[in-house]
Amino acid sequence: MSSPAMQKRAPATAMMLVLTGIAMLSGFLVVLTDQLTAPLIAENQRLAIEAAVSKVIPGSVSHRQFLLSEGKLLPFKKGEAGQTIHAGYDAHGRLLGIAAETGAQGYAGMIYLLYGYEPSCECIRGIKVLKMAETPGLGDKIMSDPEFQTNFDALDARLDSRQTALLHPIVTVKHGSKQQSWEVDAISGATISSKAVGKALNLSAQKLLPQLKPLIPELEAMGK
Amino acid sequence: MKRKTDNRIDWETFSEGLWRDNPVFVMLLGMCPVLAVTNSATNALAMGLATTFVLLASGGLISAIARYIPKQVRIATYIIIIATFVTMVDYVIQAISLDLYNALGAFIQLIVVNCMILGRAEAYASKHRPLKSLVNALGMGLGFTFALLCLGVVRELLGAGSLFGVDLFGENFQPWVVMVLPAGGFLVLGTWLLLFDWIKQRKTQSEGEELHAR
Amino acid sequence: MHADSLGFIFLNTVLANNFVLAMFLGLCPFLGVSGKLDTAIPMGLATSFVMLVSSVSAYAVNLVLVTLDIEFLRLIAYIAIIASAVQLVEMTLKKYSPGLFRSLGIFLPLITTNCAILGLALFQTFKGYDFSQSVTYAFGAGAGFTLAIALMAGLRERLALSQLPSATQGAALSLMLGGLLSLSFMGFAGLGGGH
Numbered sequence: 144m145s146s147p148a149m150q151k152r153a154p155a156t157a158m159m160l161v162l163t164g165i166a167m168l169s170g171f172l173v174v175l176t177d178q179l180t181a182p183l184i185a186e187n188q189r190l191a192i193e194a195a196v197s198k199v200i201p202g203s204v205s206h207r208q209f210l211l212s213e214g215k216l217l218p219f220k221k222g223e224a225g226q227t228i229h230a231g232y233d234a235h236g237r238l239l240g241i242a243a244e245t246g247a248q249g250y251a252g253m254i255y256l257l258y259g260y261e262p263s264c265e266c267i268r269g270i271k272v273l274k275m276a277e278t279p280g281l282g283d284k285i286m287s288d289p290e291f292q293t294n295f296d297a298l299d300a301r302l303d304s305r306q307t308a309l310l311h312p313i314v315t316v317k318h319g320s321k322q323q324s325w326e327v328d329a330i331s332g333a334t335i336s337s338k339a340v341g342k343a344l345n346l347s348a349q350k351l352l353p354q355l356k357p358l359i360p361e362l363e364a365m366g367k
Numbered sequence: 368m369k370r371k372t373d374n375r376i377d378w379e380t381f382s383e384g385l386w387r388d389n390p391v392f393v394m395l396l397g398m399c400p401v402l403a404v405t406n407s408a409t410n411a412l413a414m415g416l417a418t419t420f421v422l423l424a425s426g427g428l429i430s431a432i433a434r435y436i437p438k439q440v441r442i443a444t445y446i447i448i449i450a451t452f453v454t455m456v457d458y459v460i461q462a463i464s465l466d467l468y469n470a471l472g473a474f475i476q477l478i479v480v481n482c483m484i485l486g487r488a489e490a491y492a493s494k495h496r497p498l499k500s501l502v503n504a505l506g507m508g509l510g511f512t513f514a515l516l517c518l519g520v521v522r523e524l525l526g527a528g529s530l531f532g533v534d535l536f537g538e539n540f541q542p543w544v545v546m547v548l549p550a551g552g553f554l555v556l557g558t559w560l561l562l563f564d565w566i567k568q569r570k571t572q573s574e575g576e577e578l579h580a581r
Numbered sequence: 582m583h584a585d586s587l588g589f590i591f592l593n594t595v596l597a598n599n600f601v602l603a604m605f606l607g608l609c610p611f612l613g614v615s616g617k618l619d620t621a622i623p624m625g626l627a628t629s630f631v632m633l634v635s636s637v638s639a640y641a642v643n644l645v646l647v648t649l650d651i652e653f654l655r656l657i658a659y660i661a662i663i664a665s666a667v668q669l670v671e672m673t674l675k676k677y678s679p680g681l682f683r684s685l686g687i688f689l690p691l692i693t694t695n696c697a698i699l700g701l702a703l704f705q706t707f708k709g710y711d712f713s714q715s716v717t718y719a720f721g722a723g724a725g726f727t728l729a730i731a732l733m734a735g736l737r738e739r740l741a742l743s744q745l746p747s748a749t750q751g752a753a754l755s756l757m758l759g760g761l762l763s764l765s766f767m768g769f770a771g772l773g774g775g776h
Contacts, residue, residue, distance in 0.1 A: 158437045165444050169451035169657065176455040177653045183462035191465050252593070274469075276598075278548070395752055398608040399696045446664070450657040457656070473703040476656050480696040482609060549603045550767060553760030560753035 196229045199259030199269035200240035203231030207365060211351070216358050226351060230362050231259070238363040240268060241355060245347035249339040252276040254285070258344055260300060260352065262359050266324075267298040267313075267344060275336075282336035291330050291337065299325035300348050307353050315341030376499050384507030391514035392563050396483035401515060402552035404474050408531045411519025413467055414474065415512025417456045419505070421478055424452045426492040426504035433493040445488045446479070453478045483511065521555050522546045587717045590710075594721030596769035600697050601729040602762055607697030611730055612755050614691075621734035622727065629723025631692050632701055634666045636719035639702035640712055659702045667693045697726060732762060 196206045210217040212225030219227065229242040239261065246255040254275040261268045272286045285291060303310045311325040315338040321328035327344075329337035390396045400418070405411045425448050436444050457475050461468045468475070478484065487507055492500040523529060526546030528536040545551050600606045607628070614624045642658050671689045674682040692698065701722050705715045736758050745754065 158440045161436050161444060162440055165447050169447050170654075172451050173454050173653055173657070176458045180458040180462040184458070184465075187462065187465045248589070252598075278544075281544075395612070398612065399605050399700075402608065403605040443664070446660055447657060450660050454653060454656050458653070473700060473707060476703055477606075477696050477700055479656060479660055480699050545764070548763075548767065549605065550760045550763040552605065553756050553763055557753050557756030557760060560751075560756060564751070564753060 192229070195257050195271045195273065196231055196242045196259070198271050199242050199257055200229075200231035200261070201259075201268060202233055203239045204234050205232050205236075206230065206242075207232075209362075211354060211358075214354055214357075216361055228351075228355070230365065238262070238359070238365075241362065243347060243351055244273065245343040247339045247343035247346060249275060250277055250282045250333075250335045254336065254339050254343065256340065256343060258295070258347070260348070260355070264297060265299070265301045267295055267300050267348070270295050270340065270344070277333070277336045282333045284330045284333050285336050285340055288330050291328070294321070294327045297324065298327065298344070299323070300352060302352060302356060306356055309345070309349055309352065313341055313345040313348060376502050380499055380502050381506040384503065384510040385513065386510070389510045389514060390483045390507055391511060392560065394483075396486060397481040397511065399477060400474050400481060401518065402549070402556060404471055405515055405518035405522055405552060405555075406526065406547040407470075407523045408516060408519040409467070410470050411515040412512065412531075413460070414471060415508070415515040417460065417471075417475060418478055418481065418484070418511055419508025420456055421449060421452045422484055422487060422504045422508045422511075423501060425449045425484060425488055426500045427497050429488045430492040430495055430497045430500035441493070442485075442489070445485060449484055449488070450479050483507070517559055518552070518555050522551055526551060587713060590714055590717045591721040591724075594718055595725040595728065596766060599725040599729055599763075599766050600700070600722045601726055602759065602766045604700070606700040607695050607726055610691060610695060611726075611733060611759070612752060615730050615733040615755070616737055618731065618734045618738060621730045625723075625727030625730045627689060628692055628695060628697065628726055629720075631663075631667055631670055631689075632698055632719045632723045632726075633716070634670060635663045635698050635702055636705060636715050638662045638666055639705065640715045643706050655706070656703075659699060663698050663702070664693050697722065729762065733758060736762075 193206060197203050200206075206229050208219035209228050209230065210219050210225040211228050217225065226243060231239045231242065233239050240259045241262070242257055242259045244255060244257050246253050248254075252275070254277065255273040256270050257273055258270045259268045260266070270292075275283065275286070277283045277285065298313065299311060300313065301310045302308065309325075311323065313325055313327065315327040315329050315334075316322075317334070318329045318331035327337065327341040384390065388394060391398075391401050397418070400414050404414045425445070428448055429445060453476060456478070460471070460475060487504060491503055495503070520530065523531075524535070525543040526548075528534060528540040528542050546555065594600065598604060601608065601611050610624055610628070615621050639659055639662060642662055643655065646652050646655055646658060667689055671682075674689075701719060705718050708714075708718075710718055733755070737755070740754070740758075
């Protein structure tokens with residue numbers, strides 16, 4: 144048996160060697176996994192976006208991502224400043240709609256959603272909640288409630304005569320009191336979450352649509 | 368003589384983690400993921416398997432190299448090894464399913480601080496042969512998964528009326544929402560512990576009576 | 582994109598999204614060190630302090646990781662920072678405030694494996710908080726943790742005097758109590774988030 148003193152103090156070089164060795168091994172394994180999984184993860188993310196976009200732009204089969212920056216349409220590049228938009232086209236390359244992300248403060252944190260705008264009817268045709276922390280069984284109905292989803296079959300988002308803002312701001316109204324095509328009928332028991340959805344849509348539509356309007360022909364041409 | 372420990376692999380090596388020393392119900396280790404991600408059976412299963420993988424990989428590696436690691440840097444080395452495998456699991460889950468990844472959130476990365484893994488590395492893997500450590504780690508991992516499932520199944524069944532995402536009770540079922548909320552996690556685990564304690568007490572009691580009768 | 586205001590973050594992390602009662606972080610000390618108020622409160626304070634230090638350092642390290650584009654090392658880097666932060670806090674306290682060190686000392690090593698600390702660092706990164714948001718988040722998390730553990734200790738001190746069926750003593754009872762606390766904290770949900 145080696146003496147207790149020897150057992151207690153391993154030489155500093157041994158410690159350094161072991162730690163360096165472990166660090167190298169760990170680095171190797173992590174980089175390897177990263178390299179192997181990166182394409183799969185990117186593919187998954189692309190599929191997730193694809194699925195979300197085709198849900199909010201009904202009937203679209205192909206999508207292209209763009210960046211909207213200071214009234215100009217730029218090719219999408221990760222990390223660049225600007226609003227990301229997804230243009231959805233049908234099989235013949237006809238522009239069906241444009242999807243964009245928005246968000247607002249809900250009941251238990253930010254609610255992020257994707258919504259699809261259709262230029263031909265000047266309305267919002269669908270939303271998909273991307274991320275939220277709403278209470279299960281109550282607030283999270285904004286994701287699943289079929290009645291709430293019918294709000295977005297054709298939510299009025301026309302621009303006013305000066306083309307700088309919405310003709311009628313999108314508002315959420317109390318459950319069962321929806322009268323106008325630009326109103327969102329709240330879910331009973333989840334008013335705050337429903338209001339957040341309306342607020343997020345209004346916020347983004349007021350800002351984005353006036354910018355988007357003059358670019359529609361350009362986007363239409365892209366599909367050809 | 369440190370390595371003179373019994374190196375036979377028997378049923379006990381495997382089964383102790385499953386029942387007698389179940390990491391959750393008996394040792395109360397790794398409580399954070401147990402409560403946080405068991406709001407559905409699918410999440411519970413995924414978390415259990417991810418933890419089992421980390422337990423197996425780190426246990427195997429640590430027991431293979433334990434004798435070369437100086438005592439002073441032991442814990443640091445273990446943590447690095449565990450963190451490495453957790454990072455790998457994190458990426459693999461992302462590659463398999465983004466939905467699952469979003470549901471589990473940061474709790475995959477929090478496997479690192481699951482005291483069960485470091486505990487097993489220090490108490491078992493560093494003192495036993497690799498093969499034996501692997502068998503034991505598998506038992507522990509499955510025991511952990513079993514415990515997670517116990518919670519996940521009950522919570523999803525009561526809280527959402529479904530199992531593994533499949534609706535079971537039909538339209539008329541009014542979900543017991545509190546079960547999928549945080550409070551439900553505490554309550555269900557508390558009830559399970561109560562049940563196990565009660566069974567244990569009954570067992571020791573009847574054993575005592577038997578002894579007495581002789 | 583992240584418009585969470587500082588006040589909202591603080592209130593939300595202390596009450597509605599309490600680290601212990603809603604996110605299940607830091608349960609080991611919550612169940613283990615909540616037997617007596619005298620130890621629970623110092624434990625809470627020590628944890629809050631380490632949270633603050635690790636939050637700031639994690640923010641800085643994440644900046645470096647992002648600029649170098651090596652985010653896959655984040656987890657390993659964070660765990661290393663937390664371990665060193667705990668060590669640093671321990672040494673500083675020992676040197677400059679021996680009294681405080683004596684009362685907190687035994688808890689400090691325990692804090693390294695407290696998942697609330699790593700959780701804090703990871704969540705602030707996932708949420709994309711900037712510096713002031715991160716610090717507020719750390720303050721809120723620490724205050725929430727202290728509040729939860731102090732409440733729990735108070736309850737358990739009371740319960741120690743009452744008669745209970747033998748099977749309910751121990752961890753099962755603590756968990757049930759935790760459940761009730763968590764349930765009552767749910768009433769805070771939406772605080773600061775409404776209109």
